[in-house]
Amino acid sequence: MNEFLIKPKIHFGADALNALRDLPGRSAFLVTDQAMVKLGMAQQVTRLLQQQQVRCRQYDSVASDPDIAAIVSGMKMMDDDYPELIIALGGGSVIDAAKAVMYTLWHCRQERPRPCFVAIPTTSGTGSEVTSFSVIKSRSEKLVLVDEFMLPDVAILDPQLVASVPPVITADTGMDVLCHALEAYVSRRASDFSDALAEKVVQLVFHHLLPCYQQGSDMLAREKMHNASCMAGMAFTNASLGVTHSMAHALGGMFGVPHGRANALLMQEAIAFNADLDGECSTPAAQKYAALARLLALPAANAREGVNSLLVAIATLKQEMNMPASLHAAGLDEHRFQVCLSEMAHQALHDSCTPTNPRAVSRADLESMLRRAYHGGGNGNDPSSSLRTLRDDVQGEGIRRD
Numbered sequence: 001m002n003e004f005l006i007k008p009k010i011h012f013g014a015d016a017l018n019a020l021r022d023l024p025g026r027s028a029f030l031v032t033d034q035a036m037v038k039l040g041m042a043q044q045v046t047r048l049l050q051q052q053q054v055r056c057r058q059y060d061s062v063a064s065d066p067d068i069a070a071i072v073s074g075m076k077m078m079d080d081d082y083p084e085l086i087i088a089l090g091g092g093s094v095i096d097a098a099k100a101v102m103y104t105l106w107h108c109r110q111e112r113p114r115p116c117f118v119a120i121p122t123t124s125g126t127g128s129e130v131t132s133f134s135v136i137k138s139r140s141e142k143l144v145l146v147d148e149f150m151l152p153d154v155a156i157l158d159p160q161l162v163a164s165v166p167p168v169i170t171a172d173t174g175m176d177v178l179c180h181a182l183e184a185y186v187s188r189r190a191s192d193f194s195d196a197l198a199e200k201v202v203q204l205v206f207h208h209l210l211p212c213y214q215q216g217s218d219m220l221a222r223e224k225m226h227n228a229s230c231m232a233g234m235a236f237t238n239a240s241l242g243v244t245h246s247m248a249h250a251l252g253g254m255f256g257v258p259h260g261r262a263n264a265l266l267m268q269e270a271i272a273f274n275a276d277l278d279g280e281c282s283t284p285a286a287q288k289y290a291a292l293a294r295l296l297a298l299p300a301a302n303a304r305e306g307v308n309s310l311l312v313a314i315a316t317l318k319q320e321m322n323m324p325a326s327l328h329a330a331g332l333d334e335h336r337f338q339v340c341l342s343e344m345a346h347q348a349l350h351d352s353c354t355p356t357n358p359r360a361v362s363r364a365d366l367e368s369m370l371r372r373a374y375h376g377g378g379n380g381n382d383p384s385s386s387l388r389t390l391r392d393d394v395q396g397e398g399i400r401r402d
Contacts, residue, residue: 004193004238005148008119008130012157012227014219017120019156020048024116025084028056031074031098032089033063041122041161045089057081059101062090065252065259066097067137074101079109086115088152091173092126092135092259095119099134099150106149119152122161124212124225125173125260127180127233129155135249135259142249144352151237157230159223167213171321174209174225176260177201178314179267180232184239185292186274186285186358194239197231202292204228206313213321243361244270246351247370250344255332264318265327268311268379269369274359275307277379285358311380326376337374341367 011019028049036042037060049056059077062070078086078101088098098119106114119129128134129152134145165173181201184194204224211221247270248262257265272278275286281304290306293299298313300306315325324330327337345366348354354361372379 002191004191005151006234007148007151008153008155010130010155010157010230012230013223014159016156016158017044017048017161019154020045020087020118021052023052023054023085023118023154026054027081027083028054028085028087029078029081029083029115030056030058030060030087030089031062031094031101032058032060033094034060036060036090036094036122039164042089045087045120054085057083062094062097064093065137065142065256066093066100070097071100071104071136074098075105075108078102078105082109082112083115085118087118087120089120089122091121091123092128095121095126095128095152096134096136099128100136100145103134103145103147103150114149116154117150117152118154118156120156120158120161121226121229123165123169123173124162124222124229125176127177127229127231127236129157130230130233131237133237137253140253141347142253144249146352155230157226159219159226162222162226163216163219165216167216167321170209170213170216171318171323172258172260172264173229174205174212174260174321175264175267175318175323177225177229177232178205178209179244179260179263180236180241181205181228182267182271182289182292183241183244183353184232184235186288187236187239187242187356188358189356190239194235197235198239199292199295201228201232201235203295204231206296206317210317210320240356241353242270242274242357243348243354243366243369245353246348246357247344247366247373249351249353250347251327251370253347254340254344255337257330257332261323261330264323265330266369266373268314268381269373269377271307271311271314272377272379273361273365273369274357275303276359277304277307281307283359308380313380315380325381327370327374328376332374334374341370344370
């Protein structure tokens, strides 16, 4: 028997932040970061709460990749004046921190009722506002917590809150959205429900991410990417993920590479592996990647052509957003990378995302993918060359492409 969980009530579109006026409870605990304070967004939230006579305490010390110390600090502050509402305002790190604070405090104080949990994302990437996942750093390792208890009750998607996101972060988080959709689509736990979401997300990303990057004030594109991020979260919280994320967690823990960028740097190698591109390219994942290529109107007369088309499309999108094509190009020191390679593969092998990868993977496979990603293994990483080859192959088969 399968299941598909839909939990948060989602408010989206222009002025969605006004949904704060309808929340239950008279006390709130706001989890955010200094960026939200400096941009005035935290004050915007507290002002709306004050208008409803909701008193609010604020924990604004969350940093990127929150660690256990940050969670403990948040627990102590929340425990001092236990709230009826917990509100997370920020990117994935903030929302993940709020989840971990609420979850761990509940384990210590189970006699207390669970607060109503409201997530307000200010980046279009993690989809954390609709997932049961939380990623917390412990030394050089990222711990992935998964529990339905951490699912928010309310998600607020207001495109105005992402209008000022810089181009580099727009690119990184946008590729994270794409990776979520791609991995959920081929996951061992994929279903008709998660597939429908993933397919729509892939279309939205390829249509709207580049305009977001090129012109951040394009509010239609911002709204579509914000929705896509949420939909991708709905897909992967049900279907789970795969080895791109497993490797990205290890890479981020060891080298501090931002999560979305790590996924962007690794996803092509994972796609090629899952499709068995160096072999017969007849895996179920290869067929599904080819289906996505056809959905994007890319050449896909057979599975191999479809997989190659998708890889080229991903590489082209990254190139147009000036993203590095390899871990080496991203500035990772080669000697340290080689020293850490075995440990990263070990961490990835035991990551909670690995069991749902569509193709069984070994430690040696993970080392190979990481090594190829470091040097730029050629899986669509040279778009101009790949596109020429693809065009020549298509013309050679006598197939007309519009």
